[in-house]
Amino acid sequence: MSQSLLYHAFGVREGYEYVRTEYRRGTVEFHLTVAPCLMVCPHCQGREIIRKGKRFRRIQTVPIGFKAVFLVPEAPRGQCRGCGQVFEVAPPLPRAMSTTRNG
Ligand SMILES: [Zn+2]
DSSP states (O other), X not given: OOHHHHHHHHOOOTTEEEEXXXXXXXXXXXXXXXXXXXXXXXXXXXXXXXXXXXXXXOEEEEEETTXXXXXXXXXXXXXXXXXXXXXXXXXXXXXXXXXXXXX
């Protein structure tokens, strides 16, 4: 799977990097990680960030044939070394496809 196909076919935006594909229970999952350049403190724009774990979102996107396809982007948490701010990095993905908004 190429980054450009994800970008053009599934709406994966700049800021995410493709990690791997997982096939489970008849579905296809594209796992994505946030580009390191986006780990920036929103408070002071500091770039010395301590990683504080992460969670994953799961967003249904357009199917491939009969298989349901999900994007699984990580949302890493970090703490700024400079100002102590704790924040989560979650670049936007296409809203129309999101299944997590009501949950
Ligand atoms: Zn900061």
